[in-house]
Amino acid sequence: MSEPRPAGRLALDCLMIAVLTVVALTQLDQTYSDRSYLVAGCLALAVAMLLAVFVSESGRSVVLFIVLAVGAYVLLGPVIALRSYQDTFLPTPADFLDVLVGPFSGWNDLLTIIPPVEPTGRELVVPYALCFAAGATSTWLALRTNLVALPVLPIVGVLSAGILLGVQQPDLLEIRAAVLVVGIVVWLAVRGRRLQDSRESDRAGSVLVTTVLVGLVCAGVVIWLAPTTPPQARVVLHGRVGQGADLSNLDNPLSSFRIFTRQQAGDNNVYDERLLRVGGLPAGQRLRFVALDTYDGSTMEPDNRTVPETVDDLFQRISHEVDSPEKGSTAAVGVRVLAPYRSSWVPTTGALTGFQFVDLDRSPQREDLRYNPATRTLVALKGLRSGDDYTFTSTLTATEVTRAMAPYPVGGQLQREAAFLDPYIKPWAGSAMTPMQKVYSLARYLRKNGRYSDGAKASEAAVYTPGHGEARLGPGFIGAPVMVGDDEQYAAFMALAASRLGVPARVVVGAVPTKAGYVYGRNVLVWVELRVADGSWRTFPTAKFMSHVAPKDSEPAKQPPGAFVQGE
Amino acid sequence: MRALPGRVLRGLLTAFRTVTPSGRALILVGSVASVLGQRLSWLELTLLARVCGVLLVLGLVLVLLPRVVRTSLEVRPLKVVVGSTARARLVASSGLTPLWRVVVHVPVAGERNRVRLPLLLPGRPVDTVLDIAAPRRGVFPVGPVTHESRDLLGLFRRTSTWAPGLELFVRPPVVMLEPLPVGLVHDLEGVVSDQLSSSDLSFHALREYVPGDDMRQVHWRSSAKADTLLVRQYLDTRRSHATVVLDDSLVSYTDRQDFESAVAVAASIAVRAAHDDYELVFAAGGQPVERNVERALDACCRVGLDTSGFVEVAGRVAAVATGTSLVVLVTGAHAPGREVNLAASAFPSDTVRLVVRCDRAGQSRVLESGGLRMIELSRIEHLPVLLLGSKS
Numbered sequence: 013m014s015e016p017r018p019a020g021r022l023a024l025d026c027l028m029i030a031v032l033t034v035v036a037l038t039q040l041d042q043t044y045s046d047r048s049y050l051v052a053g054c055l056a057l058a059v060a061m062l063l064a065v066f067v068s069e070s071g072r073s074v075v076l077f078i079v080l081a082v083g084a085y086v087l088l089g090p091v092i093a094l095r096s097y098q099d100t101f102l103p104t105p106a107d108f109l110d111v112l113v114g115p116f117s118g119w120n121d122l123l124t125i126i127p128p129v130e131p132t133g134r135e136l137v138v139p140y141a142l143c144f145a146a147g148a149t150s151t152w153l154a155l156r157t158n159l160v161a162l163p164v165l166p167i168v169g170v171l172s173a174g175i176l177l178g179v180q181q182p183d184l185l186e187i188r189a190a191v192l193v194v195g196i197v198v199w200l201a202v203r204g205r206r207l208q209d210s211r212e213s214d215r216a217g218s219v220l221v222t223t224v225l226v227g228l229v230c231a232g233v234v235i236w237l238a239p240t241t242p243p244q245a246r247v248v249l250h251g252r253v254g255q256g257a258d259l260s261n262l263d264n265p266l267s268s269f270r271i272f273t274r275q276q277a278g279d280n281n282v283y284d285e286r287l288l289r290v291g292g293l294p295a296g297q298r299l300r301f302v303a304l305d306t307y308d309g310s311t312m313e314p315d316n317r318t319v320p321e322t323v324d325d326l327f328q329r330i331s332h333e334v335d336s337p338e339k340g341s342t343a344a345v346g347v348r349v350l351a352p353y354r355s356s357w358v359p360t361t362g363a364l365t366g367f368q369f370v371d372l373d374r375s376p377q378r379e380d381l382r383y384n385p386a387t388r389t390l391v392a393l394k395g396l397r398s399g400d401d402y403t404f405t406s407t408l409t410a411t412e413v414t415r416a417m418a419p420y421p422v423g424g425q426l427q428r429e430a431a432f433l434d435p436y437i438k439p440w441a442g443s444a445m446t447p448m449q450k451v452y453s454l455a456r457y458l459r460k461n462g463r464y465s466d467g468a469k470a471s472e473a474a475v476y477t478p479g480h481g482e483a484r485l486g487p488g489f490i491g492a493p494v495m496v497g498d499d500e501q502y503a504a505f506m507a508l509a510a511s512r513l514g515v516p517a518r519v520v521v522g523a524v525p526t527k528a529g530y531v532y533g534r535n536v537l538v539w540v541e542l543r544v545a546d547g548s549w550r551t552f553p554t555a556k557f558m559s560h561v562a563p564k565d566s567e568p569a570k571q572p573p574g575a576f577v578q579g580e
Numbered sequence: 581m582r583a584l585p586g587r588v589l590r591g592l593l594t595a596f597r598t599v600t601p602s603g604r605a606l607i608l609v610g611s612v613a614s615v616l617g618q619r620l621s622w623l624e625l626t627l628l629a630r631v632c633g634v635l636l637v638l639g640l641v642l643v644l645l646p647r648v649v650r651t652s653l654e655v656r657p658l659k660v661v662v663g664s665t666a667r668a669r670l671v672a673s674s675g676l677t678p679l680w681r682v683v684v685h686v687p688v689a690g691e692r693n694r695v696r697l698p699l700l701l702p703g704r705p706v707d708t709v710l711d712i713a714a715p716r717r718g719v720f721p722v723g724p725v726t727h728e729s730r731d732l733l734g735l736f737r738r739t740s741t742w743a744p745g746l747e748l749f750v751r752p753p754v755v756m757l758e759p760l761p762v763g764l765v766h767d768l769e770g771v772v773s774d775q776l777s778s779s780d781l782s783f784h785a786l787r788e789y790v791p792g793d794d795m796r797q798v799h800w801r802s803s804a805k806a807d808t809l810l811v812r813q814y815l816d817t818r819r820s821h822a823t824v825v826l827d828d829s830l831v832s833y834t835d836r837q838d839f840e841s842a843v844a845v846a847a848s849i850a851v852r853a854a855h856d857d858y859e860l861v862f863a864a865g866g867q868p869v870e871r872n873v874e875r876a877l878d879a880c881c882r883v884g885l886d887t888s889g890f891v892e893v894a895g896r897v898a899a900v901a902t903g904t905s906l907v908v909l910v911t912g913a914h915a916p917g918r919e920v921n922l923a924a925s926a927f928p929s930d931t932v933r934l935v936v937r938c939d940r941a942g943q944s945r946v947l948e949s950g951g952l953r954m955i956e957l958s959r960i961e962h963l964p965v966l967l968l969g970s971k972s
Contacts, residue, residue, distance in 0.1 A: 165612075168613070190627070193627050204734060226635075
């Protein structure tokens with residue numbers, strides 16, 4: 013750099029770096045629950061850029077710059093990223109260590125919590141480090157080299173890191189993309205033009221003209237080229253890292269469904285007990301306890317990674333807020349947990365967007381909370397107890413399903429462990445109906461030919477046993493001369509059969525509160541959710557497929573399935 | 581066929597040069613964005629890749645669009661003296677479509693020279709005149725007229741030549757001299773001069789006798805017919821043959837300015853010799869030996885300080901300049917006397933041999949040393965006087 017650099021060039025380079033990096037950083041807007049990440053990032057960017065400009069313009073070597081940059085990073089990190097001055101006036105050695113280790117471990121903290129994350133500890137080290145590194149390298153390269161593209165790459169790095177750590181469906185995606193694309197292309201063109209013009213002693217105004225022209229052209233092209241990739245295909249790290257919570261020792265309200273039905277008085281039966289008191293739930297809205305979508309041949313259970321083609325099907329920690337891409341009306345619900353409710357599953361509704369224990373001292377319980385956005389199931393790993401009252405907000409989405417809807421497209425057979433059902437539902441599988449029509453037809457067949465018994469009568473208790481294993485659902489239900497069962501058998505069979513017929517389905521245990529807002533044991537319901545073409549899960553209530561007729565002693569045999577399908 | 585790989589390589593290199601640094605950067609960033617955007621389904625990078633792609637394609641189309649232009653470049657005069665101005669005239673008209681604000685490059689003497697042409701219309705030639713100053717002696721290339729097609733963003737550029745280049749000869753300043761000392765070697769092969777003579781070999785006409793005419797030239801037969809005395813009139817045939825040798829060795833001169841004076845001296849003598857109808861042999865250092873004064877002056881434009889030895893040059897010239905009557909050796913202050921003597925002795929001793937040493941720091945004077953006449957010249961304006969002095 014023999015000739016002095018015009019101040020305009022320096023200003024333009026710095027402006028472009030600052031704007032592009034900040035815009036790229038806003039990718040993390042939904043990853044954090046507040047904008048403190050942006051403050052930390054901008055401060056880091058400013059420090060790094062000032063340092064680079066100062067060292068570069070005074071003509072010092074890159075080695076000195078690296079030493080100064082690392083020093084500034086470590087010294088200012090505790091103040092900017094950890095905000096340690098809030099607790100103690102001086103940062104501790106542990107703080108410096110956190111700032112150094114943070115970039116390598118901090119992203120793990122970010123990814124094992126469902127966004128947005130509350131920046132209380134080391135979480136801000138990630139944006140701090142990203143912006144510091146990008147600002148320092150990009151500014152240094154822009155000022156010290158004549159290479160056109162190189163200074164852009166650190167910004168692309170921030171963008172990539174932001175996308176990876178961000179949510180899958182961020183707000184303002186198109187606008188942010190357009191600003192970044194236009195900015196990057198304009199900067200490349202101006203930098204390249206500058207190189208050519210330095211040999212040609214050309215006019216300064218042409219750079220401005222170029223900028224405007226390029227901006228207009230790009231804006232046109234950006235508008236013209238609409239995005240074509242489906243949002244679910246966007247690769248982010250959320251959901252790809254970690255295994256989710258271990259759910260193996262939790263209660264299964266489907267297997268123990270008979271405690272909610274009218275039985276002979278027993279220790280556990282809660283048929284007449286108040287389980288929950290709910291306020292704020294819109295009328296008719298179902299309260300969901302747990303969605304069960306994995307079948308191992310004996311029981312249906314919730315699990316991690318059970319919903320194909322989504323990345324948010326993990327039970328992960330949450331903070332006070334939960335990011336949800338769903339659109340719909342909002343519900344704010346308060347729930348009082350009463351003693352008879354002995355379960356780990358935390359009743360919610362819709363797509364959770366916020367959760368708060370009423371008693372603020374319940375932080376241990378908060379640490380136990382795990383949420384699975386794909387199955388919309390919230391669990392307290394050590395159990396929900398009386399007094400763990402909570403409030404939550406959620407987005408309510410459409411729940412209706414009709415016969416005309418198309419199911420979510422699936423590749424291959426679902427629920428392999430339920431293949432034993434295939435011979436029984438062969439008439440439907442072989443018919444010319446659409447998958448959804450098959451499900452509706454099968455539901456009608458069950459409702460017309462089935463009989464209801466929860467084994468409450470002493471005479472029936474030994475015959476119509478609980479459970480939804482292979483023997484109970486196959487020869488003991490659909491294959492029996494008279495199909496008898498309660499909500500558990502009907503729902504489990506319906507969900508598994510629908511899955512085998514090509515409509516993704518899962519069983520949900522939940523409740524509809526009384527008008528007074530109480531949930532008694534008798535209000536607890538089981539239903540099936542079917543996944544339709546847009547990816548959403550729709551409620552398929554037991555009324556569609558469950559009979560309420562009690563079995564008689566001399567029951568005529570059920571209608572043969574083949575003949576029923578013929579008649580459809 | 582052996583040249584094929586080389587040609588392919590050169591073609592690729594040309595293609596690579598067509599892409600400017602911006603273009604290369606856009607290709608790099610676009611490729612990275614394309615791969616990442618495709619793999620990871622990131623809208624931002626997919627969009628970036630597509631925008632880069634569209635801009636590159638648009639730029640390429642703009643650059644490759646042919647621009648049919650008829651251009652011609654002429655320089656008048658093509659040969660000028662130091663300090664004067666030549667005019668380059670660029671005539672251009674577009675072939676098919678009107679062209680607006682076309683920029684062409686007309687390099688002059690190695691300096692880039694951007695010219696923005698006015699609106700070009702088909703079939704309407706437009707003149708653009710460039711003044712070219714000639715501050716120093718030499719041969720300066722003018723043109724070729726090239727046009728650089730560029731797209732809006734400067735991603736590509738393609739250079740096409742619209743008119744071939746010319747050479748502008750800037751000649752040394754020449755001083756007017758008195759007629760050169762005449763070498764009088766009558767010869768059958770001599771050149772007929774326009775000076776009438778009473779006795780020579782080239783018969784011109786008969787004229788009436790004037791008292792004092794040589795009786796031997798009376799043409800008796802014609803006199804008898806005409807009844808008056810007629811004498812034969814002849815034209816002088818002279819073999820006046822001047823040889824000018826300019827020393828161009830670096831060591832002979834104090835500085836460049838002395839050398840420029842020496843070139844001017846050599847050119848002046850050559851011009852005078854041509855004017856006097858001398859046969860000329862001119863050698864400007866290592867340049868080829870010229871016999872034509874125009875070409876000799878062109879050689880004066882081309883010559884520069886070199887390492888060729890004065891003695892070799894003189895020897896080479898002496899071998900071709902047989903029968904010369906006047907030899908002028910032009911050199912500088914630092915040429916060793918021995919070399920100058922050696923160079924002079926390459927020519928026969930019966931010729932008039934003159935050495936001109938150009939030395940700004942010295943005095944202008946005429947010396948006689950060892951059968952050589954030596955002119956030491958401090959300013960070129962003194963040359964006419966000193967030559968006159970040396971003639972006597």
